[in-house]
Amino acid sequence: MDSDCDGRTGQSKFVLFHPTGFPNKSPLFQPPMVAAITISFRSLPSPYSVGIWEVSPVCSVGYRRSDHRARFPSPAMAESTKAKVExxxxxxxxxxxxxxxxANLSSNFIGERGAFTIVVSGGSLIKSLRKLTESPHVDSIHWSKWHVFWVDERVVPKDHDDSNYKxxxxxxxxxxPIPPGNVYSIxxxxxxxxxxxxxxxxxxxxxKSGVLNIxxxxxxxxxxMLLGMGPDGHVASLFPGHELMNEKEKWVTFIKDSPKPPPERITFTFPVINSSASIALVVAGAGKAHVVQAALGDTSQVSEKLPVQIVSPEGExxxxLDKGAASKL
Ligand SMILES: O=C(O)[C@H](O)[C@@H](O)[C@H](O)[C@H](O)COP(=O)(O)O
Known part of the structure; x- marks a missing residue:
């Protein structure tokens, strides 16, 4: 494995620790709590990529070569899910x-099951999907097999400027060219x-019809599921401290007092979000760096979790992150 937290330097260095190889005197880790610790950096093919932190289910930690500080995934995240930070x-x-x-996931799922069910949020995420509408992806994706859903939607007419559909x-x-019948708006x-x-x-x-897995x-x-994250750590229309965060049974619920306007929305619940085969959390901008830091930090001492800290899919x-969003890591 190679590593490079600054992909532009071309210099690589990596450390890979297994239980027997981890420095015994480190105050940072408690061996009984983890089966293995992987510290890895690797360069991406793209010369622009800054780095990748791979967070394995057991625990994995990245070091920024410039400061060599450990960065911990939250224990909850490390225990329950496989997370990767790019x-x-x-x-x-x-x-x-x-x-x-x-595009890769689309190709894999369509190959496996003849359909691709993809969920989007509102906000800046949509702009970040623009490259799918360009070559080579626009010509190679089997759009007729796509089924598109919204993780949340504002309860406004579809031609309203606040509409996530719009x-x-x-x-x-x-x-x-996604068939209109495969686009599930409210x-x-x-x-x-x-x-x-x-x-x-x-x-x-x-x-029931087999389009959606259970x-x-x-x-x-x-x-x-492609999720954006608000500067307060909300995902979908699940806001910090709101009772909807605790919904355990409904698949889709509603909110009439959203702190982010407009106030009336519908939203998938956490059991649905966390049943996903894969989730991408897409966050750009230095304005969200503090929440990214909190979300990827140690939450063991945190009494009330942010919504984003509850995202923990069955899959990956x-x-x-762009450099701004990752600037406090
Ligand atoms: O309808 C909504 O308001 C969104 O689905 C919401 O969850 C959004 O994804 C985040 O607020 C991030 O939005 P930005 O990326 O625009 O900050």
């Missing part, structure tokens, strides 16, 4: 990598409660 020099390079990652349509969906004629119930019924029907815990299992979790 950092890119710019949002432009992040978008290229995100397109490649999505945002996704204008920035992405109108540029690729019924905007209903109340927030009605729209959440209607969307959940739609998902249940798609499970998890062992009986929640829908999407192939890929990949963070796509």
């Amino acid at each position: 950092v890119f020099d710019s949002e432009e390079v992040l978008a290229e990598s995100l397109a490649k990652y999505t 945002l996704a349509y204008e920035g992405f969906l109108s540029k690729v 019924n905007d004629a209903l109340s927030a409660e009605g729209a959440a119930h209607d969307y959940q019924t739609c998902l249940k029907n798609l499970v 998890s062992e815990t009986r929640f829908p299992k999407f192939d890929l 979790l990949t963070w796509f």
